[in-house]
Amino acid sequence: MYAYDEIDRTLVNERVSEFRDQVKRRLSGELTEDEFKILRLQNGVYLQLHAYMFRVAIPYGTLATNQMRALAHVARKYDRGYGHFTTRQNIQFNWIKLAELPDALEDLAKVGIHAMQTSGNNMRNVTSDQWAGVAPGEIEDPRIWSELIRQHTTLHPEFSFLPRKFKIAITASDHDRAAIKIHDIGLRLIKNEKGETGFEVLVGGGLGRTPFIAKTIKHFVHGRDILSYIEAILRVYNQYGRRDNIYKARIKILVHELGIEKFSREVEDEWQHIRNSSLQIDDEVIEDIRSRFTYPAYEKLPHMPDELRQAAADPDFEAWRKNSVAPHKVQGYSIVTISLKPTGGPPGDATAEQMDALADLADKYSFGEIRVGHEQNLALPHVAKRDLPALWKALDKLGLATPNVNLITDIIACPGLDYCSLANARSIPIAQELTRRFANHELANLIGRLHINISGCINACGHHHVGHIGILGVEKNGEEVYQITIGGRADENAALGTLIGPGVKFDEVADVVEDIVEAYLALRERPEELFMDTVKRLGVEPFKERVYATR
Amino acid sequence: MTSPLEQKKIKIAGPSVVTANRTWDGIVVYRTAAKSWSADLSEAAIVRNSDEAKALLAEAVADDVGAIGPYIAPVQIGDDGKVLPGNLREQIRRTGVTIGQPAQV
Ligand code: HEM
Numbered sequence: 147m148y149a150y151d152e153i154d155r156t157l158v159n160e161r162v163s164e165f166r167d168q169v170k171r172r173l174s175g176e177l178t179e180d181e182f183k184i185l186r187l188q189n190g191v192y193l194q195l196h197a198y199m200f201r202v203a204i205p206y207g208t209l210a211t212n213q214m215r216a217l218a219h220v221a222r223k224y225d226r227g228y229g230h231f232t233t234r235q236n237i238q239f240n241w242i243k244l245a246e247l248p249d250a251l252e253d254l255a256k257v258g259i260h261a262m263q264t265s266g267n268n269m270r271n272v273t274s275d276q277w278a279g280v281a282p283g284e285i286e287d288p289r290i291w292s293e294l295i296r297q298h299t300t301l302h303p304e305f306s307f308l309p310r311k312f313k314i315a316i317t318a319s320d321h322d323r324a325a326i327k328i329h330d331i332g333l334r335l336i337k338n339e340k341g342e343t344g345f346e347v348l349v350g351g352g353l354g355r356t357p358f359i360a361k362t363i364k365h366f367v368h369g370r371d372i373l374s375y376i377e378a379i380l381r382v383y384n385q386y387g388r389r390d391n392i393y394k395a396r397i398k399i400l401v402h403e404l405g406i407e408k409f410s411r412e413v414e415d416e417w418q419h420i421r422n423s424s425l426q427i428d429d430e431v432i433e434d435i436r437s438r439f440t441y442p443a444y445e446k447l448p449h450m451p452d453e454l455r456q457a458a459a460d461p462d463f464e465a466w467r468k469n470s471v472a473p474h475k476v477q478g479y480s481i482v483t484i485s486l487k488p489t490g491g492p493p494g495d496a497t498a499e500q501m502d503a504l505a506d507l508a509d510k511y512s513f514g515e516i517r518v519g520h521e522q523n524l525a526l527p528h529v530a531k532r533d534l535p536a537l538w539k540a541l542d543k544l545g546l547a548t549p550n551v552n553l554i555t556d557i558i559a560c561p562g563l564d565y566c567s568l569a570n571a572r573s574i575p576i577a578q579e580l581t582r583r584f585a586n587h588e589l590a591n592l593i594g595r596l597h598i599n600i601s602g603c604i605n606a607c608g609h610h611h612v613g614h615i616g617i618l619g620v621e622k623n624g625e626e627v628y629q630i631t632i633g634g635r636a637d638e639n640a641a642l643g644t645l646i647g648p649g650v651k652f653d654e655v656a657d658v659v660e661d662i663v664e665a666y667l668a669l670r671e672r673p674e675e676l677f678m679d680t681v682k683r684l685g686v687e688p689f690k691e692r693v694y695a696t697r
Numbered sequence: 698m699t700s701p702l703e704q705k706k707i708k709i710a711g712p713s714v715v716t717a718n719r720t721w722d723g724i725v726v727y728r729t730a731a732k733s734w735s736a737d738l739s740e741a742a743i744v745r746n747s748d749e750a751k752a753l754l755a756e757a758v759a760d761d762v763g764a765i766g767p768y769i770a771p772v773q774i775g776d777d778g779k780v781l782p783g784n785l786r787e788q789i790r791r792t793g794v795t796i797g798q799p800a801q802v
Pocket residue numbers: 192193194199231232233234238313328353354494522559560561566567568605606607608609
C-alpha cells in the first residue's frame with residue numbers, strides 16, 4: 147500500500163472545494179457549459195448518452211479496502227449501484243448527477259481518492275503492472291517509479307497543457323502486463339551490466355485512428371535521470387506541437403513523421419542540457435517514496451499446504467485455480483485474479499455489493515489490498531495458498547469466480563453505443579453474446595489463451611487493434627457493422643491485428659468469431675500452439691477463407 | 698451512428714427534434730414548443746425543414762443553463778401519431794442501455 151503525504155491530501159481537498167464552487171456557478175448560470183467543460187474534465191466528468199460519467203483514478207491500480215468501500219458507497223448513493231473498472235486503472239460511474247458530484251468527490255477525498263489526471267489534454271494517471279511488488283522475478287516494484295513520475299507531473303505546467311492527452315505505463319517484469327507498447331511513453335525497468343537500475347524507454351505507441359506500436363528510443367536510462375529524460379521527450383513534443391498545427395497530435399504521429407532516429411537525436415540534445423539540473427533524482431527521494439510503500443508481514447508458509455492438496459480433488463476448484471491463480475514472489479502465497487467477466491455480463495462491471503464483499507475478502511485474505519488491471523479485472527495480490535479454497539467458495543457465491551481469466555470469454559470491451567456519445571456501434575452486447583457462445587468451460591479451456599477486444603468506434607478504447615481477435619464497430623447506412631482483425635497482441639511482443647475482410651452485421655459477429663475459432667482448432671499443429679501463434683505461422687488467409695466461404 | 702456531436706451543417710431528411718442532456722443531472726431531454734425541456738419524447742417540438750430546425754436549435758442553444766450539447770435528431774412518426782426515435786442511438790438514449798445493468802440482474 148502507499149501512504150499519501152500531507153501535500154497530496156491538501157491538494158485533493160482543495161480540488162473538491164474548488165469544484166463545489168464551480169458546479170454551483172454552473173448551475174446558477176454564472177458559468178456557461180463552454181467555460182465549465184474544461185473544469186469538469188479536469189475532475190473526471192464527461193457527458194455520455196444518458197448522463198454524466200465520472201471517472202476516478204486508481205493510481206497504479208492499487209486500492210485499499212476502505213477505498214474500495216468508498217467506491218461502493220459512491221455507486222450506491224450517487225449512481226445506480228454499480229461501477230465499471232476500465233483498461234486504464236480507473237473506475238467509471240455512468241449515472242452521476244452533476245449537482246451531486248461535489249458530494250461524491252468529497253466522500254472519495256476522505257479516503258485519498260480523486261479524479262485528477264483522468265481526462266483532458268494532460269499527463270494521465272501513470273499506469274503499471276497490476277502485479278507490481280508481488281510478481282516473481284520483478285526487478286523492483288514499478289509503482290515506486292510510477293509514484294515519482296506522478297508527483298513530478300501532477301499539475302506541473304509542462305505537463306498540464308499538452309497538445310493532447312499523454313499516457314505513460316511502467317512494467318518491471320519480462321512479461322508485460324501493463325501494455326507499455328501502446329502508450330505514449332512505455333518504461334521497462336531493467337538493470338544494466340553494472341547492476342544499476344534504470345529503464346528501457348519506448349516512445350510513440352498508441353491506438354485510435356492511427357495506431358502505432360511504441361519504438362525503443364533509448365536502451366538504458368539510469369533511474370536517477372528518468373525525470374530529465376521524460377522531460378526532454380515532452381519538451382521536444384511540445385516544441386513541435388506548438389510550432390505549427392501539423393504535429394498538434396499525439397506523440398506517436400510526431401515520432402512517425404520525424405522517424406525514431408531524428409526524434410531520439412532531438413531528445414538527446416535536449417536531455418544533455420537538462421540532465422544535470424535539479425531534475426536529477428537524489429537517492430533520498432527514491433528512498434522516501436520506497437518507504438511509503440508497505441508490504442505485508444508475510445508468514446513462512448509451505449509451498450503446498452494440505453488445504454490446497456485436498457481441494458485439488460474438486461474439478462471446479464481446479465478449473466478456477468488453473469486460470470485465476472498465479473505464482474507470488476513469496477513462497478506459500480499466490481496472486482488471485484478476479485474475473486469481472488461473468489457469462490452474459492458487461493465486462494468490467496461490479497456492483498456495490500460485490501465491491502463491499504471483495505473489500506471484506508481482501509481484509510480477510512489479502513492483507514487489505516486489491517489491484518485493478520488493464521484487462522478490466524481485479525486481483526487480490528497476497529493470498530496465502532492455504533486460503534485459496536475458502537476464498538474460491540466465497541468468490542463463487544458473489545458471482546466472482548468465473549474460471550475464464552485469459553480465455554476467450556475474458557473480453558475487453560469499451561462502453562460503446564450503450565453509453566458513449568462518440569460511439570458508432572454497440573460493444574457490450576457483442577461481448578455478452580460471445581460469453582454465452584463460449585460459456586462451456588471445457589471448450590474455452592481447449593481453445594486456450596485468446597483475447598478478444600471490442601471498440602465501438604475508432605477511438606479504440608477497447609484496444610481492438612491489439613486483440614488476438616479485434617472487433618471494431620463502424621456505421622454503414624445507419625446500421626452497425628463490425629470489422630474483424632486477427633493477430634494483434636498487447637504484451638512484450640505487441641503487434642497490430644490484420645483485417646480479415648469486409649465488415650459483418652451485429653447478428654453475425656458471434657458466428658464469425660466461432661468460425662475463426664473452429665478454423666484455428668482445425669489448423670493448429672498441437673494443443674499448445676496458441677491462437678496467435680497459429681495466425682503468425684499461417685497468416686490471415688486460411689481464416690479469411692473460412693469466414694467468407696459461406697458469406 | 699456517426700456521432701451527431703460532429704453535426705456541422707443543418708440538413709434534415711424528415712421529422713426531427715432537438716435533444717440535449719439536462720444540466721443538473723444529465724438526463725436526456727427534448728426541446729418543447731413551450732420553450733422548455735421535457736424528458737418525454739412525445740412532448741418534443743417536431744420540426745420538418747431546416748429553417749424550423751435552425752430556429753429551434755438556436756433557441757435551445759441559448760438555454761445553456763437548462764441543458765447541454767443540444768443537437769438535431771431524427772424521429773419517426775407512427776400512423777397513430779406516436780413519436781419514435783429515428784435511429785438506434787436515439788432509441789438507446791430514450792429507453793436506456795440495451796444490456797441490462799449489473800445491479801438489476
Ligand atoms: C465521452 C467520450 C469517451 C468515453 C466515454 C470514453 C471511454 C473510455 C473508456 C471507458 C476507456 C477504457 C476502456 C474500458 O475499460 O472500458 C477508454 C480508454 C481509451 N480511450 Fe476513451 N472514451 C471517450 C473518448 C475518447 C476519445 C475522444 C478518444 C481518442 C481521441 C479516446 C481514446 C481512448 C483510448 C485510446 C483508450 C485506451 C486507453 C489506453 O490508451 O490505454 N477515448 N475510454
